[in-house]
Amino acid sequence: MKDRFNFYRFASPATFYPLAGALIPFFVAISVLFGLAGLYLGMLVAPTDFQQGEGYRIIFIHVPASWMSMFIYLVMAFWAAIGLAFNTRLSGMMAQALAPTGALMAFISLWTGALWGKPMWGAWWVWDARLTSELILLFLYIGYMALTAAIDDARRADKAGGLLLLVGVVNVPIIYFSVKWWNTLHQGSSVNLAKSSMAQTMLWGMLLMAMCFWMYSIAVALMRVRTIMLERERNTDWVKAVLEGEGK
Amino acid sequence: MKSRHKKLALIGGALAIIGIIAALVLNALNSNIALYISPTDVAEGKAPQGKAFRIGGLVKEGSLQRQADGVTIAFVVTDTAKDMTVHYKGILPDLFKEGKGVVAQGKMAADGTFTASEVLAKHDENYMPPEAAKAVGDAQAKSAGAEKPKASY
Numbered sequence: 042m043k044d045r046f047n048f049y050r051f052a053s054p055a056t057f058y059p060l061a062g063a064l065i066p067f068f069v070a071i072s073v074l075f076g077l078a079g080l081y082l083g084m085l086v087a088p089t090d091f092q093q094g095e096g097y098r099i100i101f102i103h104v105p106a107s108w109m110s111m112f113i114y115l116v117m118a119f120w121a122a123i124g125l126a127f128n129t130r131l132s133g134m135m136a137q138a139l140a141p142t143g144a145l146m147a148f149i150s151l152w153t154g155a156l157w158g159k160p161m162w163g164a165w166w167v168w169d170a171r172l173t174s175e176l177i178l179l180f181l182y183i184g185y186m187a188l189t190a191a192i193d194d195a196r197r198a199d200k201a202g203g204l205l206l207l208v209g210v211v212n213v214p215i216i217y218f219s220v221k222w223w224n225t226l227h228q229g230s231s232v233n234l235a236k237s238s239m240a241q242t243m244l245w246g247m248l249l250m251a252m253c254f255w256m257y258s259i260a261v262a263l264m265r266v267r268t269i270m271l272e273r274e275r276n277t278d279w280v281k282a283v284l285e286g287e288g289k
Numbered sequence: 290m291k292s293r294h295k296k297l298a299l300i301g302g303a304l305a306i307i308g309i310i311a312a313l314v315l316n317a318l319n320s321n322i323a324l325y326i327s328p329t330d331v332a333e334g335k336a337p338q339g340k341a342f343r344i345g346g347l348v349k350e351g352s353l354q355r356q357a358d359g360v361t362i363a364f365v366v367t368d369t370a371k372d373m374t375v376h377y378k379g380i381l382p383d384l385f386k387e388g389k390g391v392v393a394q395g396k397m398a399a400d401g402t403f404t405a406s407e408v409l410a411k412h413d414e415n416y417m418p419p420e421a422a423k424a425v426g427d428a429q430a431k432s433a434g435a436e437k438p439k440a441s442y
Contacts, residue, residue, distance in 0.1 A: 091422035092384060092412050100416070126297040163382030163409045167392075169324040207304060211311045222315075224323040224345060226392055231414040239416040 052131050054270040055279035061263040068263065072256035079249030087242045099157045100243075104232075105251040106149035109258055110178060111213050113143035117185075118210040121203030131266075133199025134273065136206060137189055138266035142258045144182035150175060162226055170219035171227035174212055181209040195273050325392045328371035336397060344373060344403060345392040345411065353387055366391060366403075377405040384410035 051057045083101035090097040117136045124132030154172065155165045166172065185202050192198035220229045231238050232247070239247070274280045315322065325345030326335055336342055344366055352365035362377045364387075375393050385391060390411030398404045417425075 088418035090416050091419040092389075092415075097416060122297070122300050126300060127293050161382065161384050161410065161412060163385075164407070167324065167409065170322050207300065208307055210304065211307050215311070215315070222322075223319070224325050224327075226324055226409060226411055228412055228414040231416060238414050240418055240421060243416050 052129055054131060054134070054274055055277070057131060058267055058270050058279070058283065061267050065260055065263050068256045068260035072253050072260060075249050075256060076253035079246055079253050082242055082249060083246030087246050088240060090243075093161055096157070096160055099153050101246055101250045103150060103153040103157060104247055105254040106146045106153065107175070108251055109254045110143055110146035110150050110175070111216055112255075113139050113146060113258060114178060114181070114206075114213055115210065117143065118206045121199075121206040124199055125203050125207075130196075130273075131270075133196070133203065134266050134269045135262070136185075136199070136202065138262045138269055139258070140182055140186050140189075141265070142261055144179060144186065146254070146258070147175060147179040147182055151179060164226075167226045169225040169227055170223045171216065171225050174216040174219055177212055178209075178216060181205070181212060185209075327368040328366055328373040329368050331373060331397075331403075332371045339396075341394060341396050341406070343392050343394045344375070345390070346373075348385065348387050348389060348391050350387045364391075366393065374402040375405050375408075376402060377408050379408070381408055382410040384412050386410075389413075 051060060079101065083098060087098070089095055117139050120132040120136040120139075123129060124136070151172075154175075158167075159165050185205050188205055189198040189202040192201055219225060220227055232244065237244050271280055271283070320335075325343035327346055328344060330336065331344060336344075346366040346368040349365035349367045349372060352363075354363045356362070360378055360380065362379075362381065364375055364377075366373045366375055375395075376398070377393065377395075385408065390413065392409045392411050393403065393405040394407040394409075395403055395405035415422075
């Protein structure tokens with residue numbers, strides 16, 4: 042064995058399984074902490090909005106969920122590219138583990154958006170570019186899950202799903218920039234890397250909630266990937282050893 | 290070049306091609322993707338003839354007229370260059386205000402006005418407490434030579 046710490050060691054399910062197990066409580070804990078802090082700031086500290094009154098507070102769920110729905114897709118596409126190029130076993134499992142959480146985030150984004158749109162805009166839904174492209178994102182998640190579930194051979198399922206992920210990645214910049222490129226009912230971005238058009242406490246509440254959603258996503262994806270690893274590698278010695286260890 | 294690097298380059302190339310195709314398609318569909326057109330577009334004859342469409346812009350200050358029944362409404366949509374009178378019968382969303390954004394769906398009437406079947410409010414991306422909005426409004430009013438505050442609560 043080399044002296045240098047070998048990062049690629051964790052590309053092997055046998056070594057990643059215990060690492061993921063050790064990391065889960067950590068991510069759950071910081072997700073809860075960020076969530077409590079974010080909810081406190083968002084619901085109790087942040088001021089009433091000058092236009093929307095108290096109703097704007099759904100932003101503390103809506104925006105983090107929307108961000109995560111796009112970000113998780115990018116992460117899945119990244120794993121798909123790695124998997125297709127390097128033929129690594131773990132990357133397909135990571136993509137599959139992330140998919141349900143990504144779909145959940147897209148769904149929350151659309152659902153809270155509808156609940157918000159009715160009182161503020163006057164409509165649950167409009168076919169504007171932002172809303173429509175986010176709906177397509179939800180369909181891409183569902184399509185990916187359906188496609189990988191329909192193919193029995195796990196490695197082939199990963200390849201087919203990976204191609205779908207890579208083709209669909211073009212939708213993410215469309216969602217993000219839709220409010221800039223076209224006339225939409227949805228307003229433009231309040232926050233980007235350079236500036237924000239929100240009051241400070243509102244912004245911090247939202248960023249803390251985004252961190253909460255992010256850490257939650259990592260935690261559940263790790264839980265899911267552990268299950269997928271056990272299922273896919275059930276005939277290997279390391280899984281047998283793990284199951285025997287847990288059976289005791 | 291190793292085979293995995295070749296594959297990576299292939300994936301990168303494929304993504305670039307997909308991106309270009311998407312850009313061309315979206316560019317071609319540009320006018321169909323836009324949710325609404327502006328009064329200027331209507332003046333330039335870009336509005337579909339005899340079909341429903343949406344127009345969007347700001348509700349002109351001081352243009353809102355409400356009939357005695359409370360639901361028959363007329364207002365002017367402006368993009369600061371051109372104006373368009375909109376007639377509507379129904380309940381307006383809470384955020385509908387003079388000087389704020391609006392999107393109305395409907396058809397052109399024979400007299401050149403717009404008859405809306407649905408009126409939606411389009412708010413901006415600013416979130417702040419009412420006091421801050423008032424301060425911004427006052428500051429704008431000051432710099433604009435004691436004009437009416439723009440973002441008054």
